[in-house]
Structure formats: C-alpha cells, structure tokens
Amino acid sequence: MSSRADAVRNRELLLSAAAEEFAENGVDAPISAVARRAGLGKGTVFRHFPTKDDLVAALVVDHVTRLVDLANDLVGAEDAGAAVLEFLSFAARQRQLLDIPFLAHVSDEVAARKQGELERAITALVDHAREQGALRPDVTGIDVMRLMCVPNEIMRNLPDAQPDLWERYLAIVFDGLRPEGAHPLPHPPAA
Amino acid sequence: MSSRADAVRNRELLLSAAAEEFAENGVDAPISAVARRAGLGKGTVFRHFPTKDDLVAALVVDHVTRLVDLANDLVGAEDAGAAVLEFLSFAARQRQLLDIPFLAHVSDEVAARKQGELERAITALVDHAREQGALRPDVTGIDVMRLMCVPNEIMRNLPDAQPDLWERYLAIVFDGLRPEGAHPLPHPPAA
Amino acid sequence: MSSRADAVRNRELLLSAAAEEFAENGVDAPISAVARRAGLGKGTVFRHFPTKDDLVAALVVDHVTRLVDLANDLVGAEDAGAAVLEFLSFAARQRQLLDIPFLAHVSDEVAARKQGELERAITALVDHAREQGALRPDVTGIDVMRLMCVPNEIMRNLPDAQPDLWERYLAIVFDGLRPEGAHPLPHPPAA
Amino acid sequence: MSSRADAVRNRELLLSAAAEEFAENGVDAPISAVARRAGLGKGTVFRHFPTKDDLVAALVVDHVTRLVDLANDLVGAEDAGAAVLEFLSFAARQRQLLDIPFLAHVSDEVAARKQGELERAITALVDHAREQGALRPDVTGIDVMRLMCVPNEIMRNLPDAQPDLWERYLAIVFDGLRPEGAHPLPHPPAA
DNA sequence: GATGAATGAGCATTCATTCAT
DNA sequence: AATGAATGAATGCTCATTCAT
Numbered sequence: 068m069s070s071r072a073d074a075v076r077n078r079e080l081l082l083s084a085a086a087e088e089f090a091e092n093g094v095d096a097p098i099s100a101v102a103r104r105a106g107l108g109k110g111t112v113f114r115h116f117p118t119k120d121d122l123v124a125a126l127v128v129d130h131v132t133r134l135v136d137l138a139n140d141l142v143g144a145e146d147a148g149a150a151v152l153e154f155l156s157f158a159a160r161q162r163q164l165l166d167i168p169f170l171a172h173v174s175d176e177v178a179a180r181k182q183g184e185l186e187r188a189i190t191a192l193v194d195h196a197r198e199q200g201a202l203r204p205d206v207t208g209i210d211v212m213r214l215m216c217v218p219n220e221i222m223r224n225l226p227d228a229q230p231d232l233w234e235r236y237l238a239i240v241f242d243g244l245r246p247e248g249a250h251p252l253p254h255p256p257a258a
Numbered sequence: 259m260s261s262r263a264d265a266v267r268n269r270e271l272l273l274s275a276a277a278e279e280f281a282e283n284g285v286d287a288p289i290s291a292v293a294r295r296a297g298l299g300k301g302t303v304f305r306h307f308p309t310k311d312d313l314v315a316a317l318v319v320d321h322v323t324r325l326v327d328l329a330n331d332l333v334g335a336e337d338a339g340a341a342v343l344e345f346l347s348f349a350a351r352q353r354q355l356l357d358i359p360f361l362a363h364v365s366d367e368v369a370a371r372k373q374g375e376l377e378r379a380i381t382a383l384v385d386h387a388r389e390q391g392a393l394r395p396d397v398t399g400i401d402v403m404r405l406m407c408v409p410n411e412i413m414r415n416l417p418d419a420q421p422d423l424w425e426r427y428l429a430i431v432f433d434g435l436r437p438e439g440a441h442p443l444p445h446p447p448a449a
Numbered sequence: 450m451s452s453r454a455d456a457v458r459n460r461e462l463l464l465s466a467a468a469e470e471f472a473e474n475g476v477d478a479p480i481s482a483v484a485r486r487a488g489l490g491k492g493t494v495f496r497h498f499p500t501k502d503d504l505v506a507a508l509v510v511d512h513v514t515r516l517v518d519l520a521n522d523l524v525g526a527e528d529a530g531a532a533v534l535e536f537l538s539f540a541a542r543q544r545q546l547l548d549i550p551f552l553a554h555v556s557d558e559v560a561a562r563k564q565g566e567l568e569r570a571i572t573a574l575v576d577h578a579r580e581q582g583a584l585r586p587d588v589t590g591i592d593v594m595r596l597m598c599v600p601n602e603i604m605r606n607l608p609d610a611q612p613d614l615w616e617r618y619l620a621i622v623f624d625g626l627r628p629e630g631a632h633p634l635p636h637p638p639a640a
Numbered sequence: 641m642s643s644r645a646d647a648v649r650n651r652e653l654l655l656s657a658a659a660e661e662f663a664e665n666g667v668d669a670p671i672s673a674v675a676r677r678a679g680l681g682k683g684t685v686f687r688h689f690p691t692k693d694d695l696v697a698a699l700v701v702d703h704v705t706r707l708v709d710l711a712n713d714l715v716g717a718e719d720a721g722a723a724v725l726e727f728l729s730f731a732a733r734q735r736q737l738l739d740i741p742f743l744a745h746v747s748d749e750v751a752a753r754k755q756g757e758l759e760r761a762i763t764a765l766v767d768h769a770r771e772q773g774a775l776r777p778d779v780t781g782i783d784v785m786r787l788m789c790v791p792n793e794i795m796r797n798l799p800d801a802q803p804d805l806w807e808r809y810l811a812i813v814f815d816g817l818r819p820e821g822a823h824p825l826p827h828p829p830a831a
Numbered sequence: 832g833a834t835g836a837a838t839g840a841g842c843a844t845t846c847a848t849t850c851a852t
Numbered sequence: 853a854a855t856g857a858a859t860g861a862a863t864g865c866t867c868a869t870t871c872a873t
Contacts, residue, residue, distance in 0.1 A: 470698065538689050589813070595797070596794075596812065602789075602790075603787075606786070607786075612827075613827060616826045617788065618787065620826060622816050624821065625817075628821075629823055630815065632811060634811050634812065635807045636804060
C-alpha cells in the first residue's frame with residue numbers, strides 16, 4: 068500500500084512540519100503538534116525519528132546542510148565580502164531553530180560532523196573575504212559562525228516586529244566585522 | 259532550621275540559586291532544582307514566590323534594576339562612548355537570564371515598568387554618545403537594548419569557553435555601533 | 450495492552466470506576482485512585498477525560514441521562530404517584546454521586562442542559578401525580594428534584610448499613626409528599 | 641503577657657472562625673484561612689488543635705453539645721411533637737457543618753460519646769412525641785437523627801436560595817414523620 | 832504562648848515513548 | 853507501514869504539620 072516513495076515523502080512532510088512548529092512555538096512544542104501539522108499519526112513520527120532529539124537533530128542537519136551548500140557555492144565568488152554578507156542574510160532568513168543552543172546540545176554524531184563541515188565552509192569563505200580586505204584582519208570563521216544567529220535571536224524576541232527588521236541588526240554586526248575603524252579584538256576565538 | 263531573620267537571606271539565596279540554575283539550564287529548569295541548589299525545600303520557593311512566573315519576574319526586576327542604576331550613574335559621564343561600552347560590559351558580565359525573551363514574556367507589571375525605565379535610561383546614554391560622535395548617527399537606545407544580550411547568548415551556547423570570551427564579541431558588536439565605516443542602516447528600529 | 454476496540458470499553462471501565470470511587474470516597478478522591486480501580490494507568494484517564502472536571506461532568510451526564518430516560522418512560526403511566534415513587538427508588542439505587550452539589554458545581558454546558566431536561570421531565574411526572582391527587586397540592590417537580598438525593602446522602606453517611614436501608618427513608622420522605630395530612634408549605638420553591 | 645483567659649478567648653475565636661469558614665467554603669478550606677479569619681497566626685491554630693481533624697471534631701462536639709442541650713431542655717415540653725419540630729428547626733438554622741459525614745468520619749472519642757448523648761436525647765424526645773401520637777408509630781430517634789441534616793444539605797446545594805427556604809423542606813420531611821396517612825416503614829432503623 | 836517560615840507529601844496535568852492492531 | 857491508545861515520569865502548585873524564635 069505504502070511504497071518506499073511515500074515513506075520518503077512522509078519524512079519530508081514531518082521535517083517541514085517540525086520546522087514550522089518549532090519555529091512558531093519553540094522546541095518545547097509537543098510531538099503531537101508536529102504530527103497534527105503533518106497530518107500524520109504520532110506513531111509515525113516515532114517510526115521516522117525514534118526520539119524527539121533525533122527529529123531535532125535531523126532538522127539541524129537539514130538546516131546546516133543548506134548552509135554548507137550555500138557556503139560552498141559562494142566560496143569562489145569574486146567579491147568575498149559580499150558573499151559573506153549574502154551567506155549571513157540567508158542564514159537570517161531561515162527563521163528555523165538554528166540556535167546554537169541546538170547546534171550545541173544536539174549530541175547526534177551526524178549533526179556534529181555537519182557542524183564541522185559548516186565551520187570549514189564558513190572559514191574558507193571568511194578567509195577569502197579577510198584576504199580581500201573585506202573583513203577585519205582579526206576575525207575568523209568561528210567568530211562569524213557564532214555571530215550568525217544574532218539576527219535570528221533578536222527576531223525571536225520580537226514576535227510582532229516587521230519581518231525584515233533583522234536586516235538592521237545584521238547590518239550593525241556586519242559593520243562590526245569590516246576592517247574600517249576596527250579596534251583589535253581581545254582573546255583568540257578558541258575552538 | 260531558619261530564623262525569622264534568615265527569611266530575608268533565604269529570599270536572596272533563592273534568587274541567586276534561581277539565577278544560576280536558569281542561566282545554566284534555561285527557564286525550563288524545574289523549581290525543585292532551584293530549591294535543591296539553594297539547599298531549601300520546594301515549598302519554600304513557593305512561599306517566597308507564589309508562582310514560578312513570579313520568581314522569574316523578580317529575577318528580571320532585580321537584574322533590570324541593576325542595569326537601570328548603572329545606566330543612570332553613567333549618564334553624566336564625560337566620555338559617553340566609553341560609558342555605553344562600560345554599560346554593555348556590565349550587562350555581559352551578569353550571566354543571568356537577561357534574555358529579551360524574558361523581558362518580553364514576563365507579564366509582570368512591575369517588570370514591565372522596569373523595562374520602560376531601562377529603555378529610557380539606555381536611550382539617554384546612547385543619545386549622549388551619539389551626540390558626542392562616539393556612536394554612529396543612525397543607532398538608537400532601542401537598538402542597543404536589543405544587542406545588549408548578544409554576548410550573553412553567545413556565551414550560553416559555549417559552556418566550556420573561557421569566561422572572558424564575551425569581550426571578543428562585545429568588541430565586534432561595539433565596533434559595529436561606532437561611526438567609523440558605518441553603512442546606513444535599513445528600517446527604523448520601531449517600538 | 451489494549452486494542453482499538455477496547456478503548457470504548459476502557460471509557461466505560463473508567464466511568465464506572467470513577468462512579469464507585471467518588472461514591473465511596475467523595476469527589477476529592479484522586480484521579481490515580483480511579484485509574485487504579487480501573488486497572489489502568491493514570492495517563493489513560495486523562496486521555497479519555499482531559500480534565501477531572503470533564504470526568505465528573507461525564508458521570509453526571511450519564512447519570513442524569515438515565516434519570517431523564519426513566520422519567521420520560523414513566524410519564525404516561527396510569528398511576529402517576531406510583532411512577533414518582535418508582536422514579537425516586539431508581540434514583541436511590543444509583544449510588545453514584547448524584548449530589549446536587551455536583552449538578553450545581555459542574556459547569557459543563559452539556560451537563561447543564563441535561564439538568565434542564567431532568568427538571569422538565571420530573572416536573573411533568575410530578576404534575577401528573579399531583580393532578581391525580583397522589584401528591585400534595587403544593588409540591589412541585591423542583592421540590593422532588595431537591596429531595597431526590599436524600600436517601601443517597603443518608604446512605605453515604607452510613608457505610609456499614611444494610612444496602613436496602615434507603616427504602617426506609619425514601620418511604621418517610623414520600624409520605625411527606627402525599628396529600629394525606631399535609632400541612633401547607635411555606636415559601637415558594639423558587640428557581 | 642497572655643493570660644489563661646486569653647487562651648480561652650482564642651479557642652472560642654478559632655472555633656467560630658472555623659465554623660464560618662467551613663460553612664462558607666467547605667471543610668476543605670485551608671487552616672490558614674481559618675487563622676486569618678480569626679486574626680491569629682497559623683501556628684496558634686495548631687497549638688489549640690494539634691490536627692485539623694481535631695479542630696473539626698471540636699466543632700462537631702460544640703455543635704452536638706448545643707443540640708443535646710436543646711433536646712434536653714425540650715424533653716419535658718407539653719407538646720412533644722412541637723418540641724421535635726422546634727429541635728429540627730434549630731438544627732436546620734445552624735448552617736455549620738453538621739453533616740453526618742462529619743459525625744461519621746470524625747473518629748474523635750469525645751465526639752463519638754457526644755453523638756451517643758445526642759442519640760439518647762433525641763430518642764427521648766421522639767419517644768414522647770410518638771407516645772403522644774404526634775409522630776408515626778414506626779419512627780425512632782435514630783431515624784430523626786438521620787433526617788435531621790436534610791434541610792441543611794439541600795441548602796448547601798442552593799447557595800443562592802433565600803435563607804429560609806429550608807423551612808419548606810423541613811415541613812415536607814416533618815409531614816412524613818406525622819402519623820396521618822403514614823404507610824408502614826420497611827426495615828428496622830438498625831444501629 | 833504566639834508567630835510565621837520551612838518542609839514534603841499529594842494532586843492535576845503534560846508529554847515522550849511503547850506497542851497492539 | 854501507520855495509527856492512536858496506554859503508560860508513567862516529571863512538573864507546578866497546595867496545604868497540613870513542625871519548629872525556631
């Protein structure tokens with residue numbers, strides 16, 4: 068009755084339902100809400116993701132994968148500074164739960180590996196931009212990764228704000244990453 | 259076990275236990291964990307704060323009060339730019355849960371009033387700094403309020419980082435607030 | 450442990466377990482006691498009745514429905530006086546919690562509607578009996594409704610009494626409803 | 641500072657506060673509400689009544705004592721039937737928690753003894769009335785004791801009714817106790 | 832003797848997870 | 853493979869009771 072293809076479709080259905088639900092109501096939203104939003108039974112969620120944490124991890128992997136792909140696409144761009152800005156804008160537009168809390172608390176191996184990939188991809192991007200003089204000399208990919216979520220977190224705290232307001236705060240942060248008027252940074256970024 | 263006089267001390271005990279617990283494990287940490295950390299019974303928490311929300315609100319009020327007081331102290335400073343930086347450094351050092359999510363979700367009246375005070379105090383500070391040319395011309399107190407939590411949020415995601423790492427990210431954000439090399443900001447900050 | 454079909458049975462199981470438990474220990478009996486008596490988990494109670502109040506309301510509706518049905522069956526009886534007595538006997542045999550406190554405090558809409566039905570049905574029954582001269586001229590359906598629980602309440606206070614003792618007290622009350630030797634009643638019954 | 645007399649006064653204060661509180665909000669009202677109503681500390685309640693049950697028992701004893709005293713006063717009355725009616729009216733006017741549930745569930749020895757006294761006093765009263773032909777020949781003091789609370793229980797279920805409505809239901813019950821038109825009662829009243 | 836702070840058992844309710852169908 | 857019923861651990865909160873002052 069249900070083909071392999073249906074299973075794949077359901078998995079996607081669940082992932083996007085979960086992304087919406089968690090973005091809207093936080094990760095504490097019950098699994099049942101995700102199931103309802105997907106039009107599926109609660110049991111089906113657990114068939115695909117044995118644990119709620121697994122579902123969250125899959126979401127993170129999905130999201131990080133998209134970011135890695137974009138970063139890799141952008142890594143050869145002429146204007147590396149613009150590329151970094153585009154990357155950060157893309158990240159900000161994904162309202163999903165790209166909190167680093169997640170990146171951090173999700174213990175999933177695959178997720179961890181993906182984060183490593185992301186770190187390398189962003190670092191490449193940032194290194195280019197720094198070398199081109201588009202970013203301050205003392206900033207690293209890790210720094211950018213850590214600042215990546217700032218617009219999202221601000222927006223999460225302002226549920227009624229106009230949807231593009233994040234651009235304002237990304238602009239400020241990005242100005243802080245530029246070489247003009249940069250004051251030397253304390254501490255190394257560490258691992 | 260505790261005398262009448264210790265009741266006051268217990269309230270403080272509870273507030274700081276709650277601050278630690280919530281900073282470490284998020285607001286979803288159970289009241290029982292707060293009680294255990296304070297070395298008190300669960301019921302005692304509810305004697306002092308009839309509701310979990312009341313406890314959170316008290317925490318917010320406490321914290322915001324400290325920030326308002328500092329902002330008011332700093333408002334007359336010669337170097338207003340340095341004053342803003344000092345204010346942000348102080349805010350970052352308070353590891354407590356000064357998430358805007360809290361500031362926003364706490365429905366307590368007193369807390370709301372305190373937040374209004376904070377907004378006014380920061381705005382005064384920022385206005386001075388802007389007028390002195392220490393901050394970019396298009397930044398407002400509200401913007402600073404929203405960016406105030408960035409170092410804390412980054413640190414929360416990095417539980418094993420060296421304790422002063424926040425200085426690095428505050429430095430970047432603050433460079434973004436300076437007038438040198440500032441690119442005009444999109445959107446008004448709105449209320 | 451239970452099939453889809455047993456879910457219906459479980460609802461009944463829970464209702465009768467609750468009826469017994471509440472009749473025996475009062476409505477303040479914990480839900481866990483109801484669950485235990487039904488041989489089910491505490492969570493299962495909440496699956497079927499989202500709230501303790503919902504469970505109580507369902508019980509009331511069930512009970513009142515049975516009474517309404519009987520009253521409607523009896524309304525055409527030849528001997529309306531005997532019909533009223535039969536009705537009251539049936540009500541007394543249902544040990545359940547047909548306290549008016551419940552009828553009153555249950556805020557459930559459906560329950561309220563059912564009580565209206567009951568009042569109308571009893572009133573019809575009583576009106577007939579009064580017209581036939583089987584009841585005193587100054588008694589109403591509302592009065593009978595209010596006296597309906599007397600035997601139950603007496604029995605609840607006498608847990609060790611012989612199970613049919615209620616008949617004695619119903620007999621006394623019913624004699625008080627007869628026209629013979631009736632002294633005029635003070636106050637109207639009011640709504 | 642506090643004399644023996646104050647202690648006695650406080651005991652009375654507490655008893656009447658408890659009577660009011662429990663009559664108004666049910667026996668589940670917290671001890672703290674009783675203390676507040678009495679204008680005393682919670683601890684003081686427990687000094688006088690080591691247990692909430694003790695307080696309730698004391699209330700019952702108080703109440704039953706009043707009833708016993710009245711019954712004894714009335715036992716020599718000319719019109720014994722009128723005396724029984726007066727006794728029942730007095731009982732109905734005491735809105736307090738004279739539920740038999742209490743009489744039954746209170747395990748206090750003194751309370752039990754007092755109930756024995758009450759039973760004997762009522763029985764004497766009822767015996768006289770029966771002998772005078774004012775009550776049906778098959779009714780006993782125990783029956784009257786059990787029916788004594790009916791008006792109270794009906795009123796408890798009708799919080800908004802006019803305060804004298806109980807007279808209507810006492811009248812019905814009392815008519816049921818009269819010899820006119822009495823149908824023989826089933827079952828002995830038992831102990 | 833009086834007070835109110837502290838305590839923990841008890842209760843309603845939610846939700847991740849398991850499993851029979 | 854999908855479903856939703858059953859389950860119990862966890863949580864916020866209330867309240868009788870104890871006890872230091």
